[in-house]
Amino acid sequence: PEVDEEEGEQPTGKAPQVLLVKPGHWTTTTQEMKSNYDDFVGSSSTTLVDSNNYPVTLAHTNFTFQSTRPVALAKGRAKRIEGELFIPEQSRGIKIRAELRNNQTGSLEPIPSQPLLKKMPSYQYFVVVLAKEISQYAFLKVTDAVRMPWEEEDDAASQAHYRVHLADATKRLPLPSNPLTWTSVAHVVWDEVDPTRLTSEQQSALLDWIHWGGRLIINGPDSFESLRGSFLEQYLPVKSTGQRTLAADDLSGWSEYWSQRDRGKKSASPAADKALVWSGTCAAGGC
16 A cells, blocks of 8 residues: 555655555555546556666666556546556665556556655564554554664664554555555454455455465454454454453453563552453353
């Protein structure tokens, strides 16, 4: 998906759009198109270019790389065109040049938008969060699992291990339709998302990604129930048997185990008189 390097959205104002890419991987490109005067049948192409807008050659060769796909537009109807672009591990390309060719006239028109490329380090991957209430997952961006704390907060040391992309599940789901472009995604967090909102191509690509090692994390009390009868049901490791309220006494066993320390003071256990109440989802076999 086309994302801003920090917030996962298209920047506002006149600042150029930034496309986070992972060298050595395929990347999805998307463009909103509409034909104003007539039906259009042609193709769109994307090419990596340097600072002078010249196509860059692949390392140790005289060849350039261009990705092309067919485009068919009905007059006056906007359409989202999705394509794929390969980013070589060694490349001087800093932005993308896109062009549109008309099959009937043969004319070639440049597309004004030229996103800048920000290359991710080899150890960095995406974590995509699909949630009904996306604000509840903002904390992921500052967890130690995503960004390890360092004594010296310079650019090299403080690079995050994951890029967390928070996607509002009430809007269009930014999931690629081609499994080739899923290789830069490490985890997908799923919280009360309607599975029927995914296209058949997105569903197939997601399943391929899971089979090849992708990790789908399902959270939320109603998520398991919403996935019954969906394309994901047969891959779920547990089944929900309802909700249960947990008081402090119910957590004493967990607290006793996880509060143990090799060194230092033992963590305090939750006190029953604090009226601690949590809601949880039970799985088949117990809570």
